[in-house]
Amino acid sequence: MRYRLNVKARVINRIYNTRRILSVNTQRTRQKLISELEEIFELSSTYARGRITWVTSDDDKPRLLTIVEKQFYARIAVFTVQIINSIEKAIDERQIDADLDKLEQMLNKTQTTAKAKAISGEPPGKSEDA
Numbered sequence: 001m002r003y004r005l006n007v008k009a010r011v012i013n014r015i016y017n018t019r020r021i022l023s024v025n026t027q028r029t030r031q032k033l034i035s036e037l038e039e040i041f042e043l044s045s046t047y048a049r050g051r052i053t054w055v056t057s058d059d060d061k062p063r064l065l066t067i068v069e070k071q072f073y074a075r076i077a078v079f080t081v082q083i084i085n086s087i088e089k090a091i092d093e094r095q096i097d098a099d100l101d102k103l104e105q106m107l108n109k110t111q112t113t114a115k116a117k118a119i120s121g122e123p124p125g126k127s128e129d130a
Contacts, residue, residue, distance in 0.1 A: 015104055033087050041080040048074035 046052050048070050054062045055069075 012104065030087055034084055037080050037084050037087070041077050041084070044073045044076040044080065048077055 047065060050065070050070060053065055055065055057063050
């Protein structure tokens, strides 16, 4: 019986560590993505606002940005902000957290069943589900 409690404690500890790693890695990934997207936003909004008016064409000659190109860069900037907002809200961390909760509940249910079998005198490891 003591071994089972140690197993439960170890599993709960691993679930806790998994949640912590998930949180840290998710935050790190989120920050990296947001940083990259912010650079794209800054560049595209600079073009859209007309702060950069000259670009190099395919034949390496400088030319003015057209209005259509500025509008295109404005759309890119808006879409980039939408992606940033989406990333800030969630990266499916909630689903993983819910799965870990379910795992914890399953563990608790297993421990309750094992205690009931021990009280009834049934040998551990034998079950109708197996």
